[in-house]
Amino acid sequence: MSSYDVIVIGAGPGGYVCAIRCAQLGMKVACVEGRETLGGTCLNVGCIPSKAMLHATHMLHEAEHNFATMGLKGKAPSVDWKQMLSYKDDTIAQNTGGIEFLFKKNKVDWLKGWGTIPEAGKVKVGDEVHEAKHIVIASGSEAASLPGVEVDEKTVVTSTGALELGKIPKKLVVIGAGVIGLELGSVYARLGAEVEVVEFLDAITPGMDKEIARQFQKMLTKQGLKFTLGAAVQGVEVKNNKATVTYKLRKDDSEHTMTADTVLVATGRKPYTKGLGLEELGVEMSERGQIKTDGKYATNVAGIYAVGDTIAGPMLAHKAEDEGMAVAEGIAGQHPHVNYGVIPGVIYTHPEVANVGETEETLREQGRKYKVGKFPFMGNARAKANFAGDGFVKILVDATTDRILGAHIIGPMAGDLIHEICVAMEFGAAAEDLARTCHAHPTYSEAVREAALACGDGAIHA
Numbered sequence: 001m002s003s004y005d006v007i008v009i010g011a012g013p014g015g016y017v018c019a020i021r022c023a024q025l026g027m028k029v030a031c032v033e034g035r036e037t038l039g040g041t042c043l044n045v046g047c048i049p050s051k052a053m054l055h056a057t058h059m060l061h062e063a064e065h066n067f068a069t070m071g072l073k074g075k076a077p078s079v080d081w082k083q084m085l086s087y088k089d090d091t092i093a094q095n096t097g098g099i100e101f102l103f104k105k106n107k108v109d110w111l112k113g114w115g116t117i118p119e120a121g122k123v124k125v126g127d128e129v130h131e132a133k134h135i136v137i138a139s140g141s142e143a144a145s146l147p148g149v150e151v152d153e154k155t156v157v158t159s160t161g162a163l164e165l166g167k168i169p170k171k172l173v174v175i176g177a178g179v180i181g182l183e184l185g186s187v188y189a190r191l192g193a194e195v196e197v198v199e200f201l202d203a204i205t206p207g208m209d210k211e212i213a214r215q216f217q218k219m220l221t222k223q224g225l226k227f228t229l230g231a232a233v234q235g236v237e238v239k240n241n242k243a244t245v246t247y248k249l250r251k252d253d254s255e256h257t258m259t260a261d262t263v264l265v266a267t268g269r270k271p272y273t274k275g276l277g278l279e280e281l282g283v284e285m286s287e288r289g290q291i292k293t294d295g296k297y298a299t300n301v302a303g304i305y306a307v308g309d310t311i312a313g314p315m316l317a318h319k320a321e322d323e324g325m326a327v328a329e330g331i332a333g334q335h336p337h338v339n340y341g342v343i344p345g346v347i348y349t350h351p352e353v354a355n356v357g358e359t360e361e362t363l364r365e366q367g368r369k370y371k372v373g374k375f376p377f378m379g380n381a382r383a384k385a386n387f388a389g390d391g392f393v394k395i396l397v398d399a400t401t402d403r404i405l406g407a408h409i410i411g412p413m414a415g416d417l418i419h420e421i422c423v424a425m426e427f428g429a430a431a432e433d434l435a436r437t438c439h440a441h442p443t444y445s446e447a448v449r450e451a452a453l454a455c456g457d458g459a460i461h462a
C-alpha cells in the first residue's frame, strides 16, 4: 500500500492537469487510469483524433477546390484511407506519450487499472488499496444512448467508431446536429460521402447565437451536408450491413425513413462514473448523473472532489483542465477561480465557429440593453487572399458602458481569434479598448478590431 496526498481517478484533461498541478505544488500524487494510454477521451478518441481528421480532409478540400486558382496545377491527391487513419493514430500516440513524459518529469505515479473508492481516503486499483488524503474524481464521460438505437461501433457508431471506420461510407446519416455530428459529418463529406444530418430541434448547434447558427447551416449546406430538422429519431435497424433510420417530423408527426451505410449517433454525452462506488459512499448526484460539487469542487463526502465532464457545465477539455488546476490549487490552500462566464466554445469545421459569453438571445432574456458590432471577413484583405472571406465577427456590448458581454465568430481561425476577446472580457474591457489596440496588417485579427470599431463610430473597411 502506498500513501499519497492526492489520488486522481482518470487521466483525461481534468485528471492529468490536476495531477501535474498537485505535483508542482509539492504534493505526493498518483493518477489512476484504466486505458492503455493517458490523455482520456480528449487525446485518445476525442479532440485530438477528430482534429487530425479535420486537418487532413481540409487539406484535401483545399487541393481539390483552391489549388488550381492559385496556379498550383496537377491532379488533386487521392485518399489512402489506411494511411490517413495511421496519421491520426500517430498524432494520438505523440500526444498520449507526451503526457506519460510529463508524469515522469513531475513524479506523478500512474496507477494502471480501474479505480474504485471503497471508503473516503482509500482508492483500490486491482488488488492494491492506496491511501490518499484527497481523492479527485475525473472519470469523464461517455456517449449518451438513444432509445431504439443499438450501437455496434461498425454500422451504427458513436464518435469513437466514426474515428476508425473500416472504409469511407458512401452514405452517412448523422443523428444530432451538435458539435460531434458537424465536425465528423464535415470530415466524411470532404471525403466524398453523402452526409445527411437528422436533428431533433429546428436549428443546428443548440445554444449557439441564432444568426451564427443560420449562417453556419448555410455554409455546411453549400459544402454538401443535408439537414432534416425538427425530426425525432425513433430507431435504427441494421440488415446486411445497411442501416435504416426511422424518424418522425415533429411538425406533423409523419414517419419517414432514410438508409445509410453508416449511422453516427451524436446526441450528447453523459458523465461516466460506473464502478467508482459512489452510491455506496453516498456521493450526491444530480438527476442528469453529474456529481454534485460546491464552489471548490468538493462533493458532500469529505476529502472527495470531482471535476471535468463528471460535473455540471460545458463538456469541454479546457473547462476540465481549468477545473483540474483549480481543485489542485484549492487543496494546496490557494484561492483559485474559474470564470465560467468566459469559457470559449469552438467548432473546428471549415470555417471554424467560435463563441464566448452571452448571445443575443440570452441578453434579450435578461432584458439587458446591448449593442452589436459586426464585421464581415469579406472586408479583410488576408481572408480574401486565402479564400476565407465567408463569415463574420460579431461582438455584443453593454449599450451604456460599452463593456464586452459576448462574441461570436464564424470564419478563418475563429478558434484562435476568440481568445483576444476572452482576454479582453477577463479584464472587463470595453469594445473601445479593443478598437484602440493596434492590430498588425494583414491579419484575420483585424476583423475582430473592426467589429469592435463597429460597436462605436463604425468599422473602416465595411
Ligand code: FAD
Binding pocket: 009, 010, 011, 012, 013, 014, 015, 032, 033, 034, 035, 039, 040, 041, 042, 043, 045, 046, 047, 048, 050, 113, 114, 115, 116, 138, 139, 140, 141, 159, 160, 180, 272, 274, 275, 276, 307, 308, 309, 310, 315, 316, 317, 318, 319, 320, 348
Ligand atoms: P475524459 O477525457 O473523459 O477522461 C476520463 C478518463 O478517466 C478516461 O481516460 C477514462 O478511461 C478514465 N476513467 C474513468 N473511470 C475510471 C476508473 N474508475 N479508473 C481509472 N480510470 C478511469 N472538447 C474540447 O474542448 N475540444 C474539442 O475539440 C473536443 N472534441 C471532442 C471530440 C470528440 C469526438 C469527443 C467525444 C469529445 C470532444 N471534446 C472536445 C470533449 C472532451 O473530450 C471532454 O470534454 C474532455 O475529454 C473531458 O475531460 P475529463 O478529464 O473530464 O474526462
Ligand code: NAI
Binding pocket: 146, 175, 176, 177, 178, 179, 180, 181, 183, 198, 199, 200, 201, 204, 205, 206, 231, 232, 233, 265, 266, 267, 268, 269, 314, 315, 316, 345, 346, 347, 348
Ligand atoms: P451536443 O450536445 O453538441 O449535440 C447533440 C445534438 O443532438 C443536439 O443538437 C440535440 O438536439 C440532438 N439530439 C438529441 N436527441 C436527438 C434525437 N433523438 N434525434 C435527433 N437529434 C437529437 O452533443 P455531441 O455533438 O454528441 O457532443 C457531445 C459533447 O462533446 C458536447 O458537449 C461537446 O461539448 C463535446 N465536444 C466538443 C467539441 C469541440 O469543442 N469542438 C467537439 C466534439 C465534442
